[in-house]
Amino acid sequence: MSHPEPDRALYTISVAAQLAGVSPRTLRHYESHGLLAPARTRGGTRLYSDNDIARLRRVTELAEQGVNLVGIRRILDLQDENTRLREDGRGDRPDGAVR
């Protein structure tokens, strides 16, 4: 009962592109630079999850702010690592100590 969530929606590249306001070409470009890693069908078609869409939104937002792809990748990796650490369950450090 950890997650009552129904099936997570998946989108094709054209739908994901519309949701993010960019072209499929741009999505493939982002992926080639390690900014995105959508799942694939057996035939190779990309399947974007809600998480991918959320990540994609962070990408477009940073891009609008003038951050280049290398910078965006680093920021996203750091954000995700930070989120991962928080969700690690050991986030209760009484005195705020780290490690």
Place this chain on the structure above:
DNA sequence: TTTCTTACA
């Protein structure tokens, strides 16, 4: 028709 990769401008 859509998507995929590769590639050119």
Place this chain on the structure above:
DNA sequence: TGTAAGTA
């Protein structure tokens, strides 16, 4: 980033 070729 847009477009094209040749596939699947």
